[in-house]
Structures are given as C-alpha cells and as structure tokens.
Amino acid sequence: MGAGHGHHLHFHGHSLAHRLPAHAKLVALLGFVVTVVLTPRTAFAAYAVYLPLVLVAQRCSRVPFGYYAKRMVVEVPFVVFALLMPFVATGPRVEVGPLRLSESGLLSAWALLAKGTLGVMASLVLATTTEPRHIVGGLERLRLPDQLVQIMGFMVRYLEVVTGEMARMKVARESRGFQARSIRSWPVLATTAGALFIRSYERGERVHLAMLSRGYTGQLPVTRPMTATAEQWRRAGMLPAAALATLLVAVAL
Amino acid sequence: MSAPILDVQGLAYAYPDGHQALFGVNLHVHQGERVALLGPNGAGKTTLVLHLNGILTAGAGSVSVSGMPVAKENLMEIRRRVGVVFQDPDDQLFMPSVRADVEFGPANLGLRGAALEARVVAALDQVGMVDYIDRPPHHLSFGQRRRVAVATVLAMEPEILVLDEPSSNLDPASRRELADIVRSLDVTVLMVTHDLPYAYELCSRSVVLSDGVVVADGPTRDVLTDDALMSAHRLELPFGFDPRTIPAP
Numbered sequence: 001m002g003a004g005h006g007h008h009l010h011f012h013g014h015s016l017a018h019r020l021p022a023h024a025k026l027v028a029l030l031g032f033v034v035t036v037v038l039t040p041r042t043a044f045a046a047y048a049v050y051l052p053l054v055l056v057a058q059r060c061s062r063v064p065f066g067y068y069a070k071r072m073v074v075e076v077p078f079v080v081f082a083l084l085m086p087f088v089a090t091g092p093r094v095e096v097g098p099l100r101l102s103e104s105g106l107l108s109a110w111a112l113l114a115k116g117t118l119g120v121m122a123s124l125v126l127a128t129t130t131e132p133r134h135i136v137g138g139l140e141r142l143r144l145p146d147q148l149v150q151i152m153g154f155m156v157r158y159l160e161v162v163t164g165e166m167a168r169m170k171v172a173r174e175s176r177g178f179q180a181r182s183i184r185s186w187p188v189l190a191t192t193a194g195a196l197f198i199r200s201y202e203r204g205e206r207v208h209l210a211m212l213s214r215g216y217t218g219q220l221p222v223t224r225p226m227t228a229t230a231e232q233w234r235r236a237g238m239l240p241a242a243a244l245a246t247l248l249v250a251v252a253l
Numbered sequence: 254m255s256a257p258i259l260d261v262q263g264l265a266y267a268y269p270d271g272h273q274a275l276f277g278v279n280l281h282v283h284q285g286e287r288v289a290l291l292g293p294n295g296a297g298k299t300t301l302v303l304h305l306n307g308i309l310t311a312g313a314g315s316v317s318v319s320g321m322p323v324a325k326e327n328l329m330e331i332r333r334r335v336g337v338v339f340q341d342p343d344d345q346l347f348m349p350s351v352r353a354d355v356e357f358g359p360a361n362l363g364l365r366g367a368a369l370e371a372r373v374v375a376a377l378d379q380v381g382m383v384d385y386i387d388r389p390p391h392h393l394s395f396g397q398r399r400r401v402a403v404a405t406v407l408a409m410e411p412e413i414l415v416l417d418e419p420s421s422n423l424d425p426a427s428r429r430e431l432a433d434i435v436r437s438l439d440v441t442v443l444m445v446t447h448d449l450p451y452a453y454e455l456c457s458r459s460v461v462l463s464d465g466v467v468v469a470d471g472p473t474r475d476v477l478t479d480d481a482l483m484s485a486h487r488l489e490l491p492f493g494f495d496p497r498t499i500p501a502p
Contacts, residue, residue, distance in 0.1 A: 133349030133389065153349055160391045161343050206344040213306050213337045214409065215329055215361030223353070223360045223369060 009071060009127040016235065017061035017129040021228040022138030024236035029126050031240030036118045039247050041111035046250035047118075050243055054121045057239050061129045068124050078116045082109040122239070132156045141226040150220060154207075162200055169196065256320055257281040258413050258441050259305065259335075263314030265465075266300060274300040276465040277314065282413065287435070287442040289452035289473060292462035293487035298445045301462065302415055305443075306335040319412055333362055336411030340418040342398035346390040351382065351401050354390060358409040376408035377401070380434050396427025400434065413441040420448045449477060450494050454502050461486055474501060 017025070032054075039046050058068055089105025096106075126135070133156055140149040169192050180189060228236075259282040267273040274297040282288050292298050303309040304316050307323045316323040318334045339345050348354035355373045364372060377383045380400040390398055399419070406414060419435070420428045428451070435442060435455055446452050452459055452473055459476040461469040463486040469476050476482065477496045483489065490496075 133353075136349065154347065157347055157349050157389075157391070158343075203344060206339065206341065207347045209303070209308055210337075210339050210345045211347065211357075212308055213332055213339075214358035214405065215332045216357075217329075217361070221357065221360035223356050223365060 009124070010131050011061075011063045011067055011128040013062055013129065015060060015062040015129065017057070017125060020129075020232055020236050021141075021226050022130050022134040023141040023226055024138075024228045024232055025126050025130060026135070026138045026142060028236040028240050029122055031237070032122050032243050033119050035240060035243040035247050036115055036122075039115075039250065041107055041114075043247075043250040045253075046246050047114050049246040050118050053239060053242050053246075054118055054125070057125050058121065061125055063128045067128065068121070071124055071128075072117075072120060075116055075120045078112060082112040082116075085109040085112070137226055140222070146219060153220075158200075158203070161203075162196070165199060166196055255284055257283050258319055259443065260317045260320075261301075261304070261314070262316075264301070264304060264311050264316060265313040266304065266309060267312055274465055275304075275312075278462070278465070278467055280460060280467060280470075282441060282443055284441055286458060287444065287456045289456035289459040290443060290445045290462060291447075291449070291452060291459055291476070291488060296462045296486075297465045298462055299417065302337060302417055302445060305413075305415055306332050306337055329362070333358075333409050334412045335415060336406030336409055336413070337415045338402050338406050338417060338419065340421060342390075342395070342402040345402040345405060346398060349389055350386075351377070351388050351390060351393075352386045354401065355386075355405050355408045358405060362409065372408050372410075376404040379407055379438060380404045381430075394427075396423050396430065399423065399427070399431060403431075403434065407438070407440075411440065413443060414438065416442065416444045416446075418446055418448075419444060420446065420451045449488070449490055453477060453496055453499075461488070463487075 036050060039050075058065070085108050086101035086105035089102035089108065091102050091104045093100045094103050094106070130138070133153070136149060136153045136156055139152065140146075173188070173192065178185070178188060259280065261278055261280040264275055264278040265273070266275040278297075278301060280301075290298055290301070300309065304311060304323070305318070307316075307325075307328050310325075311323075318331055321327050321330065321334070323331050346354050348357055352373060355376055356369060359369055359372045373386070374383060377386060380403050382397060382400050382404060385393060385397065385401070390401065393401065403414075403416075403419075416435070419431055423431065432451065432455055435444075442456070444452065444456060456473055458471065459469070459473040460467055461476060461482065468486060469479070469482050474496050477490065
C-alpha cells in the first residue's frame with residue numbers, strides 16, 4: 001500500500017470509511033488480511049464470501065469502482081507469476097483443454113491470486129480513504145517504534161521533493177542531447193543516481209539543522225493523539241470480524 | 254542604549270577540516286532593529302548564523318542573546334529566543350502538514366492543547382497563511398512555503414528573527430509580500446542577503462562580513478554608496494539601482 005504513492009492513491013471524500021481514524025482502519029486491514037492468509041486454499045466457499053465483503057467495504061468508501069480497478073494494476077507481477085505456476089510446478093498433471101497442467105501448480109496459482117487480490121482490494125480501501133500522513137500517524141498511535149515512524153513521515157514529506165529533483169536532472173540531461181538508448185548510457189544514469197543520493201543526503205543534514213534550530217531533541221512531539229470511539233472501532237472491526245466468522249464456519253464444516 | 258538582544262564578541266570558528274570561516278566577529282543588534290548582514294559568497298555569513306542559536310559552538314569569543322550566553326545548558330531557551338529561517342523552505346518544512354510544522358517548535362517547548370493552537374493560528378495569521386493550516390507543505394507555492402517557514406519560527410515567539418536569504422527565488426510579488434510581512438512584525442530582525450535593494454528597503458542598518466571579519470557597520474545608505482568598500486568586498490548594486498537617487502524608505 002506504499003504510503004509514498006498516496007498522492008495518486010488517496011481519493012478525497014467524507015464517507016464512513018474516510019472518517020474512521022487511521023489506526024482503527026490499519027488494525028482492521030491487518031485483521032482481514034491475516035484471516036484471508038490463514039484460510040485453507042481449498043475452502044473455496046470462504047473466498048466466495050470474502051469477495052463481497054471487500055466489495056461492500058469498497059462501497060462504504062464511496063470511491064468509484066473504476067478508480068479501484070485502475071489501481072489494481074499493482075498486482076500484475078503476482079498475476080504473471082500465478083499464471084506461470086501451473087506450467088512450471090511438478091507433480092500429477094491434469095488435462096485442461098489442449099494443455100497438461102500441474103495440479104498442485106493450479107491450486108497454488110488459485111491461492112496466490114485469491115489471497116493477493118483480496119489483500120490488494122482491502123489495502124486499497126485504506127489507501128484511498130486515508131491520507132499518507134494519517135497512515136503514518138496511525139502507525140505512531142499503534143506504537144510503531146518512533147524512529148520508524150519518523151523515517152516514514154520524512155518519506156511522505158520528501159518523496160515529491162526528491163522526485164522533483166530527479167525530474168529536473170532528467171530534463172537537464174536530455175537538454176544536452178542525452179538519450180538512454182544503450183548500455184553505454186548506464187554510467188551517466190549511475191552518476192545521476194549518485195548525485196541524487198548526495199543531494200538528498202545533504203538535504204537531510206540541512207533538515208536536521210532546521211529541526212535542531214526549533215528545539216528538536218530526538219523525539220517528535222505528539223500534539224494531538226489519535227483517538228477512536230467504541231463505535232468507530234465497532235465499524236472498523238466489522239470487516240475482519242465477518243471474515244473471521246466466515247473462516248471459522250468454513251473450517252468447522 | 255539598552256542591552257543588546259544579540260551580542261557577538263570576538264567570535265572565531267574553524268571547521269573540523271581546518272578551514273577557518275570566522276576570524277573575530279563583533280556584532281551587536283538592539284531591540285527593535287532590523288539589520289542586514291551583507292557579504293560575498295563564502296564570507297562566513299551562514300557560519301555566523303549557525304552560531305547564533307548554538308548549532309555551531311564558538312572556537313573563540315562569545316555569543317549571547319539578551320544576556321544569556323549561547324552554551325549547552327541554555328540551548329533550548331536560546332533556540333526559543335533566536336528564530337532562524339533557513340534559505341530553502343523545503344529544509345525548514347519537514348512535517349507532513351502546515352499545522353504540524355508550525356506546532357513543532359512550540360510543542361518542543363512543552364506547549365499543548367489550546368495554548369498551542371492559539372500560538373499556531375497567531376503565527377500563521379502574521380504571515381497571512383491561516384487558510385492553509387491543514388495543507389501539506391508540498392502543495393503550496395514557493396512564496397507560500399517561505400511564509401510558512403517564517404511562521405514556524407514566529408510560533409516560538411523569538412526575540413530575534415534571523416532570515417537567511419529571505420528574497421531568494423521569490424517572484425517580485427512574493428518578494429514584496431514578504432517585505433510587507435517583515436515590516437509588520439514587531440520583532441528584531443537580522444537579515445542575511447545578497448539582495449541589496451531589499452536590504453535598503455527593509456533595514457536601516459547594514460553590516461558587511463567579508464573573509465570572516467566585519468568590515469563595515471553603519472546606515473545601509475552609507476554602506477551601499479561607499480564605492481570603495483563595495484568593490485573591495487565583491488558587493489555590487491544591481492543595474493539601475495542607485496540608493497543616492499532613491500529617497501530613504
């Protein structure tokens with residue numbers, strides 16, 4: 001769910017899902033994903049219930065389905081891998097049309113696709129309804145170690161600054177007739193990457209000076225602790241609770 | 254005259270690599286003054302600024318702020334008293350929202366709740382940016398970011414505001430808006446700049462730093478019209494700007 005891509009992911013709105021506090025949504029997402037991952041891959045009925053559950057969660061965000069669909073592209077590498085598995089896996093084979101495919105490969109591909117797709121769909125609900133900085137705030141609230149939270153916060157803040165710098169360097173390169181066409185252009189690209197690293201490193205030092213100048217002593221002050229009411233927890237918990245109930249029923253049957 | 258807000262005496266400093274940047278700087282800034290610190294690139298201006306709030310520690314000499322020496326045990330109070338606005342607002346604004354950024358300084362001083370909120374709103378109001386309180390800094394224009402950078406420091410209610418190249422990279426309208434803001438503030442200002450018309454417009458007094466020493470200290474008009482001084486220290490008036498023909502602001 002890469003918080004860094006948040007500017008392309010976040011969809012401005014005021015829906016039920018948007019209004020829930022970030023830490024409650026994070027816990028709900030984690031609960032749901034863990035439940036899905038724990039579900040045996042042959043429990044097809046359970047997966048048939050998970051899908052509408054996630055779709056309902058997506059509906060609750062009032063974000064158009066098309067918006068979600070486009071952002072599902074992130075899953076493509078996994079889909080390709082899943083499609084390959086029936087061909088490369090070993091073991092007993094089954095006839096599917098003109099092809100002879102591995103049985104265990106088919107099952108693994110199904111599990112990877114089903115779990116991956118559900119995970120991505122659920123993550124997108126979090127990513128579209130929560131601004132990256134609030135996700136960072138939510139992680140802070142969930143007691144993620146302070147250093148990690150600060151690193152993520154700076155990533156969210158400076159990603160655009162650094163990509164902007166990278167884009168300017170690209171324009172400057174190309175303005176002087178450079179085109180990355182063959183392996184011979186790699187040294188130039190490597191030098192650019194090095195220069196970008198040095199620049200970012202120096203910026204890091206300047207930011208640190210600016211922080212010290214305003215009284216930083218190693219910890220970011222928590223000025224507005226995130227809170228969630230019991231009602232909000234109940235709402236956020238509905239998705240993972242429903243999934244867990246489904247899993248239990250599927251396993252019991 | 255009253256005790257100076259800023260009192261720098263015989264300040265010398267060499268970087269760890271041996272390069273000596275300051276050779277005995279003397280500088281006094283009094284309550285309510287707006288002073289321009291001029292000098293060519295490499296004169297030691299930034300090094301001097303970093304001494305004012307104790308980021309760098311004097312090799313020799315002393316710095317004190319309203320009578321309090323800049324020393325390790327006073328750092329927090331010194332950093333409250335001396336507000337440094339750095340040149341690149343992207344360095345200054347490191348938090349994910351304008352509000353969080355302006356809160357950062359006063360929250361480090363222990364403010365919370367309504368008192369903190371009041372400080373933040375007051376500081377943003379001084380620079381005309383209250384409406385942008387919940388925006389992320391990277392969605393603001395460069396001029397707006399510079400103004401928020403000033404607010405992050407004003408929120409600490411400093412006794413002296415140190416501006417490093419405040420007019421750099423600003424379009425003429427943003428440059429003029431920032432000048433209006435600086436004029437409207439009831440705070441002592443030390444402004445490091447290459448923008449001589451800006452210094453003339455905003456600061457009645459100028460100090461020239463060159464090769465690590467103060468080589469001139471006087472009314473801005475006198476400094477800018479001293480041709481021998483100006484050319485000796487690589488200071489040049491921009492084309493068409495002549496303080497002799499412009500009435501004092």
